[in-house]
Amino acid sequence: MSKQKKSKVFYISHETKEKLRDIWKKSMEIQEEIAGTFSLSEEENNNGFLELILNETQCKGRKEDSYTVCGFDPTMDSEYTYHTHCVEVDENGWPQNYPNLISNEDMIGIVQDSHLNDGYLSNDNGKNIFDVLCCPVGIFIYYSKPAIIEHWKKCEDVINEKNYLKYMKWFNPKYKKPTDVSITEEIENVKKLIHTNKTKKNQFWATEENALMNSEFNKYIGSWYYDQKEIGIFPNEIKKKFSCLGYSKWFKKIPEDEVSETFSAADRANATWEDQYRWFTSNEFLKSRYHEEIKVYIKSMNIYGFGVEFFHWRELVTFRID
Numbered sequence: 017m018s019k020q021k022k023s024k025v026f027y028i029s030h031e032t033k034e035k036l037r038d039i040w041k042k043s044m045e046i047q048e049e050i051a052g053t054f055s056l057s058e059e060e061n062n063n064g065f066l067e068l069i070l071n072e073t074q075c076k077g078r079k080e081d082s083y084t085v086c087g088f089d090p091t092m093d094s095e096y097t098y099h100t101h102c103v104e105v106d107e108n109g110w111p112q113n114y115p116n117l118i119s120n121e122d123m124i125g126i127v128q129d130s131h132l133n134d135g136y137l138s139n140d141n142g143k144n145i146f147d148v149l150c151c152p153v154g155i156f157i158y159y160s161k162p163a164i165i166e167h168w169k170k171c172e173d174v175i176n177e178k179n180y181l182k183y184m185k186w187f188n189p190k191y192k193k194p195t196d197v198s199i200t201e202e203i204e205n206v207k208k209l210i211h212t213n214k215t216k217k218n219q220f221w222a223t224e225e226n227a228l229m230n231s232e233f234n235k236y237i238g239s240w241y242y243d244q245k246e247i248g249i250f251p252n253e254i255k256k257k258f259s260c261l262g263y264s265k266w267f268k269k270i271p272e273d274e275v276s277e278t279f280s281a282a283d284r285a286n287a288t289w290e291d292q293y294r295w296f297t298s299n300e301f302l303k304s305r306y307h308e309e310i311k312v313y314i315k316s317m318n319i320y321g322f323g324v325e326f327f328h329w330r331e332l333v334t335f336r337i338d
């Protein structure tokens with residue numbers, strides 16, 4: 017487990033932000049998530065800020081039935097990452113996702129991959145400090161705070177003297193405890209095996225997701241499976257309150273006669289891809305300021321144990337991580 021010694025102040029230059037915006041626009045056009053990593057400037061600038069430098073390599077998400085997963089290669093595990101949310105539409109052109117929200121899978125991933133997470137179901141290569149989400153309304157920087165990591169660990173299956181052998185036998189059905197090894201060591205060995213074994217023998221390992229499954233935590237957040245059943249904080253708290261995040265204001269003239277100020281936020285969120293694209297790439301949108309609802313959303317996320325910073329596309333991006 018690694019801990020950051022002192023807080024750092026990061027910044028994203030205007031040029032890098034323009035590039036991120038172009039990547040977001042491209043992702044809108046190709047209807048796929050795009051993800052990548054940053055490296056850090058070696059020197060602090062005059063203000064003591066560290067600059068985030070965009071790395072060349074990118075990867076595209078892969079489409080599942082009704083959602084897109086950003087399938088990072090484990091070698092892409094990195095301290096500073098970004099990914100995009102486009103407005104995803106079905107074959108009839110109707111939106112299917114909540115592009116302005118940090119998704120349920122993002123919330124799970126940021127905890128699983130966190131450099132602070134030493135739970136046995138955490139990502140063995142995980143060293144993530146924060147992820148940058150580029151979405152229609154702007155840039156979210158989000159990360160795990162210790163409280164949510166603790167919750168993750170509480171959700172992991174309890175492995176103890178009564179049941180460790182059951183887990184050990186997944187890997188070796190004929191396993192017998194050696195006499196010279198203590199039970200405490202045995203329990204640690206089982207956890208180590210679960211943490212590192214990426215084969216079908218490991219029943220926590222999901223090849224599809226390329227990750228270990230913490231079912232209780234998935235249920236708590238409301239991963240895709242639980243979301244469908246309306247279980248977890250994502251469907252019950254976040255989606256209910258914030259599904260129209262970023263849609264409260266609307267470009268008055270888009271499209272000329274159809275969408276007007278009289279439309280509700282929900283109508284705007286369900287507007288076609290073309291209308292949304294025009295609105296979110298319009299100068300009028302870029303001129304509009306910080307939305308009050310985003311502040312409320314961030315506060316809620318903080319309560320759940322996630323650190324979140326938000327920047328409108330035209331704002332200067334500087335933020336501090338403790």
Ligand SMILES: [Zn+2]
Pocket residue numbers: 099100101118119122
């Ligand atoms: Zn996402």
